[in-house]
Amino acid sequence: MSETDLTKGPILDHMKRIAIPSSIGLLFNTLYNVVDTYYAGMLSTDALAGLTLSFPIFFIIIALSSGIGSGTTALSSIALGENSLDDFHKLAYNALLSGILVSLFLGVIGFILTPFLFTVTGASGPSMALGISYTQTIFFGAGFFILSFILNGILNAQGDTKSYRNFLIFGFFMNLILDPLFIFGWFGIPKMGVIGIAFATVVVQLIGTVYLTYRVIKSPLFNYKTFMSERLSSTTIISLFKQGMPASLNMATIAIGVFVINYFILYFDNATTIAAFGAAVRVEQLALLPALGLNVATLTIAGQNFGAKKITRIYEVLSKSIWIGVAIMVSGAVIIFIFAPYAISIFNDDPLVISSGTTYLRIEALALPTYVILNAIISVLQGIKKPNFAVYIGLYRQILMPFILFHLLGTYFGLGIYGVWWGIVIINWTAVAIAFFFFRRIANKTIPLA
Structure with a gap:
């Protein structure tokens, strides 16, 4: 309980315990992106250009996910500071529910609008075609990005940044394996090219969502029965989006x-x-x-x-x-x-x-x-x-x-x-x-x- 209660004890100790694992995880997340860039460059210049062109569109998913995640962290932390486990579980339930709904909407709309968005950027030719294929595949897995950030927000509020660190480290090494596996079609898997880079990312995010769900359920302040007894609360969802947007x-x-x-x-x-x-x-x-x-x-x-x-x-x-x-x-x-x-x-x-x-x-x-x-x-x-x-x-x-x-x-x-x-x-x-x-x-x- 002392590790989850950040209202007592030396603040410097809490900061080190939370910040260091988070920084290590973010290091591996940065290296993850370097790996994708490396393999895209191996495929072709057009593949690398396609990934570069996809950045501002891909960033829509990251920005939205990060916002909802930070909103979840802030409001969950406040609820725990108030010793209100009911509010903590209500927020967790509604954050995950809204995350699923936003994921479905974003996945469908993003998939449909991707060609238009590339046209707006002035892209053309093979790099545009490859970029569209990559981005549409990423939108297919948008929900896993959003849910991972929300689950991490629930853990962060309890002072747990090690779980997300573990996922990011695992994800980096998994990506090292999955990228060439899907790109070049090893062991009987169809050769996917640039789509393989995106598909590897979706698979890693899926695994991360499952792992973080397990970590939330096992976290010291989370009660599964209380969570499942919660209901949709428009007030809570509005508060979450006001905080996260x-x-x-x-x-x-x-x-x-x-x-x-x-x-x-x-x-x-x-x-x-x-x-x-x-x-x-x-x-x-x-x-x-x-x-x-x-x-x-x-x-x-x-x-x-x-x-x-x-x-x-x-x-x-x-x-x-x-x-x-x-x-x-x-x-x-x-x-x-x-x-x-x-x-x-x-x-x-x-x-x-x-x-x-x-x-x-x-x-x-x-x-x-x-x-x-x-x-x-x-x-x-x-x-x-x-x-x-x-x-x-x-x-x-x-x-x-x-x-x-x-x-x-x-x-x-x-x-x-x-x-x-x-x-x-x-x-x-x-x-x-x-x-x-x-x-x-x-x-x-x-x-x-x-």
């Missing part, structure tokens, strides 16, 4: 933000710089993994203590999350600054790509601490039922300011592509200032210390 929309702005950056890169430079940016982002994602683990810990601990009305512990988890995250990011920034050329060369040996990617990483290193600060504040706001700020700051960082500042720095001040790189740093630090101001205003009303 801002997180989904925030992730959607990230996808749009990538398009904006790519647009300005091509406006000021060329496709070589696009390749450099793509390689650099992979390095950056690895550096940010500890911060993502801290997000889960911060949200869960803040939620439980908000439910228990232990206000000082909410401020304590925010403070510790920021300071620990900044310390890790500063260390990461130093390492990236020194080893940037070597890191980029892992993905591409073109001297121009290495040079451009190195420049980006060494400038971007100055912004690394901003990600942990922003995410810590957003996580606490989610934990105290104030999730909408994530959308506002996402629109500011990913869409509004890039269009203004990238053009201003790149054209008016003549910085060209450097205007994009420095623009990202400036936008992130101004976003941190806005986040602190907004949090203080909300906190004074919602969680006053006195």
